[in-house]
Amino acid sequence: MIYVTQPTLPNFDDFTEKLKELWESKHLTNNGKFHQELEQKLAEFLGVEYISLFSNGTLALIVGLQALRITGEVITTPYSFVATTHSLHWNGIKPVFCDICQEDGNLNPDKIEALITPQTTAILPVHVYGNPCDNEKIQKIADTYGLKIIYDAAHAFAVEKNNRTILNWGDLSILSFHATKTFNTFEGGAIICKDATTKQRIDYLKNFGFAGEETVVAPGINAKMNEVSAITGLLQLPLYEKNRLKRQKIVNLYKAKLKNTKGIRFIKSNENIKENYSYFPIFIDKNKFGKSRNDVYDLLKQNNIFARKYFYPLISQFPAYRGLKSAKKENLPVATKMADEVLCLPLYADLELENAEKIIRMINE
């Protein structure tokens, strides 16, 4: 069985060694020693100034929107994991779906302005598959209309453009450290913000609003990262770059051997971007390829290879959202087409090259 992804794990003995330390300290959560150390190490590693760790990426998104007091309507992409839009719903915010660009699957900045109303307060784009959004254009719109930008950067761990992190873009960036992501803490997440005051507010909110033993400054929630996850993160960090390069090798192999296949296209890469190789989506044009995306999905599945249709269906097609005017398929033609054509092929550091070759052969034959 080959799944679309497989988590990387630190050395087991290193892990138990750290756990011994934790057992002795009995400080299991609430901004413990490992939590503090991981925040500091991650800030250095990612090249950001302020980072707050969370129990998962979804709660980080929900709290990030609260921290900036986002209300009313938010313009977002339907081509993502459901948590992006759910985080708006959990804040009583109306999602307004905007179509995407065919080249990279990200929010199409040229389609944003037409969706702005007096109720719009923010834009929630996703760096889908880790490919950076067109931040310059999005920021310009946000500045013109006085909107905030919260980037769902769940796929964009350690991605850089022109040798600089993209995680400082917008007002906030949200990361996920879920088991299926390129950097995992079993479950986990983070918010990256730009000033100490905002980080302080976020840290209050993720801990019930406690600002002191007897002071609660906001109706916060419990979204803190525990010490076992923080330990995992500390042990994962030194392994990250080696694993990234292993994934790069697999991606390069997929690209080399599928690039001449008629009816299959990839997301274009860009030399200025340091990619994290978190996903490898291919887009299958049924008319040119001769078989549909679903045909390929089924064929691989019959051979115990579990590729995934990320992102099909579109978020805008789920019952909670499909009644919205912006969810209509005619408003989202590019997203609809990409969702129908996409297939993410297996990609993880320990995927053997021979198995990648096997997958390629099945598709090509």
Ligand SMILES: *Cc1c(COP(=O)(O)O)cnc(C)c1O
């Ligand atoms: C994984 C993911 C999330 C949610 O993160 P969790 O840590 O699983 O809660 C949010 N947005 C996107 C785009 C994701 O892929």
